[in-house]
Amino acid sequence: MDISVKAPAKINLTLDVLHKRADGYHELEMVMTTIDLADRIDLTETSGGIQLESTSGFVPYDERNLAYRAAVLIKERFSIKKGVRILIHKHIPVAAGLAGGSSDAAATLKGLNRMWNLGLSREELEEWGLELGSDVPFCVHGGTAIARGRGERLVSAASPPPCWVILAKPPHGVSTAEVFGALRMDRVTRRPNLDGMLNALESKDFHGVCRHLENVLESVTIPAYPKVRRLKEKMAAFGAEGVLMSGSGPTVFGLVHRETTARRVVNGLRGFCRQVYAVRILGGTEGESLV
Numbered sequence: 001m002d003i004s005v006k007a008p009a010k011i012n013l014t015l016d017v018l019h020k021r022a023d024g025y026h027e028l029e030m031v032m033t034t035i036d037l038a039d040r041i042d043l044t045e046t047s048g049g050i051q052l053e054s055t056s057g058f059v060p061y062d063e064r065n066l067a068y069r070a071a072v073l074i075k076e077r078f079s080i081k082k083g084v085r086i087l088i089h090k091h092i093p094v095a096a097g098l099a100g101g102s103s104d105a106a107a108t109l110k111g112l113n114r115m116w117n118l119g120l121s122r123e124e125l126e127e128w129g130l131e132l133g134s135d136v137p138f139c140v141h142g143g144t145a146i147a148r149g150r151g152e153r154l155v156s157a158a159s160p161p162p163c164w165v166i167l168a169k170p171p172h173g174v175s176t177a178e179v180f181g182a183l184r185m186d187r188v189t190r191r192p193n194l195d196g197m198l199n200a201l202e203s204k205d206f207h208g209v210c211r212h213l214e215n216v217l218e219s220v221t222i223p224a225y226p227k228v229r230r231l232k233e234k235m236a237a238f239g240a241e242g243v244l245m246s247g248s249g250p251t252v253f254g255l256v257h258r259e260t261t262a263r264r265v266v267n268g269l270r271g272f273c274r275q276v277y278a279v280r281i282l283g284g285t286e287g288e289s290l291v
């Protein structure tokens with residue numbers, strides 16, 4: 001049986017770091033939502049082994065690939081002799097703060113659960129996903145959620161009101177480990193207001209959502225990569241109503257209510273940045289890509 005699974009990217013509407021834990025990870029509190037910029041994972045059953053192919057030259061082609069590791073996990077835990085060919089149609093920029101690798105892993109877990117009739121619940125898949133990476137449980141969950149702990153303690157939240165999400169990805173990638181490693185909470189000047197964001201989501205208050213966008217990891221990535229600040233400034237100047245860096249960066253996103261403004265922001269940014277996308281939030285109006 002062949003299976004195709006959509007693997008959407010996420011953005012962080014808020015990201016707070018509460019403290020560094022004894023295990024080296026950071027205790028987080030974030031609001032995340034999936035967007036309609038997605039990879040596609042095609043899974044084909046084979047007689048044995050795991051083969052990996054991708055349309056992108058930027059992802060690892062071996063056991064470091066998160067989709068590959070998801071397949072190893074499933075095969076080992078269930079002692080499955082059959083094999084799988086994984087083809088990743090890559091559309092999400094790599095090492096961008098958009099959880100592309102994590103979403104590929106989540107989609108592979110979901111797809112193999114179906115292909116091999118394993119009967120794992122969403123909660124079990126989230127639990128298994130945490131073994132692969134902190135963002136994988138959310139990618140299994142999807143929609144909009146508050147994520148705590150390393151990112152695995154998830155509570156569903158109301159989706160943002162329908163709007164355009166403009167993404168601008170600077171040419172360089174960013175290492176999540178390095179960003180957390182360089183974080184100094186005594187240098188953080190602004191923290192997210194979680195209740196403010198949740199109230200805005202609940203009441204579908206677009207401008208409230210824009211006002212409550214906040215990410216403490218900007219305090220590390222922006223000084224290291226001034227281009228991120230310039231992109232934020234440009235995006236706001238062209239008309240985005242709320243602007244933030246996603247995750248550890250370096251992708252900057254802007255929220256825009258009207259399609260005409262979205263076009264203006266995209267066209268304006270194209271002069272400064274090669275990778276610009278305009279997509280919809282998933283869970284709001286299911287959207288086709290504007291550009």
Ligand SMILES: C[C@@](CO)(OP(=O)(O)O)[C@H](O)COP(=O)(O)OP(=O)(O)OC[C@H]1O[C@@H](n2ccc(N)nc2=O)[C@H](O)[C@@H]1O
Nearest residue numbers: 024025026097098099133134135150176177180247248249
């Ligand atoms: C920052 C976030 C926010 O959504 O997203 P990205 O920027 O990666 O998209 C995530 O927490 C990233 O999740 P993910 O990319 O899966 O991280 P992992 O592979 O688990 O961890 C990479 C490294 O980041 C650090 N790390 C990660 C998560 C966490 N709660 N505390 C940490 O300190 C650790 O040094 C770890 O070795």
Ligand SMILES: Nc1ncnc2c1ncn2[C@@H]1O[C@H](COP(=O)(O)OP(=O)(O)O)[C@@H](O)[C@H]1O
Nearest residue numbers: 059065066094095096097098099100101102104
């Ligand atoms: N399927 C995959 N797609 C993208 N990157 C992957 C994948 N598997 C492993 N990686 C590795 O994971 C790292 C983080 O990539 P990604 O998930 O795209 O970024 P981020 O965590 O910033 O959102 C990259 O260094 C990349 O080499």
